Amino acid sequence: MGESKRRYPAEVKREVLRLKWEEGWSNRSLMDAFGIKNVSQIKQWARWVQNGEEHRLRQPVGKQYTYGKGPQDSEIDRLRQQVEYYEMKEALRGKYQELERRWPRKSSSPSSSSTGKRIR
Numbered sequence: 001m002g003e004s005k006r007r008y009p010a011e012v013k014r015e016v017l018r019l020k021w022e023e024g025w026s027n028r029s030l031m032d033a034f035g036i037k038n039v040s041q042i043k044q045w046a047r048w049v050q051n052g053e054e055h056r057l058r059q060p061v062g063k064q065y066t067y068g069k070g071p072q073d074s075e076i077d078r079l080r081q082q083v084e085y086y087e088m089k090e091a092l093r094g095k096y097q098e099l100e101r102r103w104p105r106k107s108s109s110p111s112s113s114s115t116g117k118r119i120r
Contacts, residue, residue, distance in 0.1 A: 006037065010057040013045050020046070 008016075016034055019025040020042065027039045036042060048056045 005061045006035070007061050008034070008036075008041075013057045016042060017045055017049060 012034060016030050016036070020027070020030060025033075027042055030036065030042060031039060045057060048054065
């Protein structure tokens with residue numbers, strides 16, 4: 001049978017990237033030293049860190065977090081996301097109010113008031 005997916009702790013992933021960037025280890029030597037089967041794995045970890053997604057180093061194998069659903073790195077990150085949410089909410093509120101101003105106003109015509117029915 002085929003071998004199951006290999007799990008690497010976040011500390012190992014960080015150490016691999018440190019050795020690669022700070023000490024100049026080659027991908028081949030890192031693969032041999034840590035038992036990594038494919039160079040694309042190292043490249044993926046590096047891409048996550050370079051894109052500011054270091055929290056993905058801690059995610060379980062096969063688990064892909066959608067934006068904002070994964071573990072947070074810090075309270076500051078959580079607060080940044082909250083600020084972005086409220087800024088977006090405020091922008092949408094302003095757009096809604098602008099649209100509402102453009103809507104035709106309800107007018108009270110003599111025919112509607114005499115029959116007692118409201119025109120919508």
